[in-house]
Amino acid sequence: MKDTIKKILASFDIELRKITNEENNASQLFKKHQLLYQKYRNYTMIPEKEFLDNLELCYSYRNIPGAIVECGVWRGGMIAAIAETVGKDRTYYLFDSFEGLPEVKEIDGKAAQKWQANKESPGYYDNCKAEEEYAEKAMTLAQVNKKHLVKGWFSNTLSTYPADEKIAILRLDGDWYESTMDCLTNLFDKVVPGGVILIDDYYMWDGCSRAVHDFLSMRKATERIQKSINGVCYIQKNYD
Ligand SMILES: C[S@@+](CC[C@H](N)C(=O)[O-])C[C@H]1O[C@@H](n2cnc3c(N)ncnc32)[C@H](O)[C@@H]1O
Numbered sequence: 432m433k434d435t436i437k438k439i440l441a442s443f444d445i446e447l448r449k450i451t452n453e454e455n456n457a458s459q460l461f462k463k464h465q466l467l468y469q470k471y472r473n474y475t476m477i478p479e480k481e482f483l484d485n486l487e488l489c490y491s492y493r494n495i496p497g498a499i500v501e502c503g504v505w506r507g508g509m510i511a512a513i514a515e516t517v518g519k520d521r522t523y524y525l526f527d528s529f530e531g532l533p534e535v536k537e538i539d540g541k542a543a544q545k546w547q548a549n550k551e552s553p554g555y556y557d558n559c560k561a562e563e564e565y566a567e568k569a570m571t572l573a574q575v576n577k578k579h580l581v582k583g584w585f586s587n588t589l590s591t592y593p594a595d596e597k598i599a600i601l602r603l604d605g606d607w608y609e610s611t612m613d614c615l616t617n618l619f620d621k622v623v624p625g626g627v628i629l630i631d632d633y634y635m636w637d638g639c640s641r642a643v644h645d646f647l648s649m650r651k652a653t654e655r656i657q658k659s660i661n662g663v664c665y666i667q668k669n670y671d
Pocket of ligand 1: 531584605
């Protein structure tokens with residue numbers, strides 16, 4: 432019977448085979464991540480495809496030791512979901528002004544200037560301003576115990592990051608040149624060899640991409656800028 436079915440399917444160029452354990456696990460993980468998107472969709476402005484790519488990438492770095500840090504958290508949905516896929520027992524740092532984005536500068540490019548000038552656009556989100564309570568709630572939903580919400584401008588707060596706290600995953604989502612540069616200057620060296628830096632706005636805003644290029648080139652860094660299937664930019668820290 433099985434052979435007959437196989438032959439019929441083969442005549443339509445369809446091969447019947449059992450899915451491998453690996454495929455099964457990948458599909459279970461993808462479903463888990465989709466559920467996380469549903470859970471946190473009101474706490475993030477990241478579109479579903481990119482959100483899922485962020486989770487998949489972070490999951491692939493789950494065995495790297497160190498803290499998880501996000502700079503530019505808004506309502507905290509992305510880092511809360513990362514906590515659910517990477518592990519709730521890590522230490523999490525959330526840096527944000529909770530006052531929205533700083534004023535755009537010339538270096539951020541025309542598109543960014545236009546975006547900030549148009550306060551009526553659906554993607555404006557009150558200049559990306561969110562109350563701190565949302566991020567608190569998101570991290571509580573993720574049942575994370577060791578969390579530090581650090582309120583203030585990156586230029587004032589990032590230098591307070593503990594000297595001995597190494598980072599496994601660093602996620603940058605501060606949009607503009609100076610915000611991105613402040614994050615890289617203060618935290619790039621804290622990322623462990625083999626750890627990862629995800630850069631949300633690299634393909635979106637000129638200022639962000641310029642900051643990444645300027646920083647890497649100032650450092651004469653050889654780390655590669657990589658791209659996930661749905662366009663998430665990331666850099667894996669070199670092994671020394
Ligand atoms: C696009 S939103 C972040 C989106 C968020 N990661 C999510 O999951 O939806 C950008 C955030 O970066 C913060 N931000 C940008 N530049 C900053 C700076 N220089 N200092 C502090 N916060 C900053 C804003 O307050 C805003 O919450």
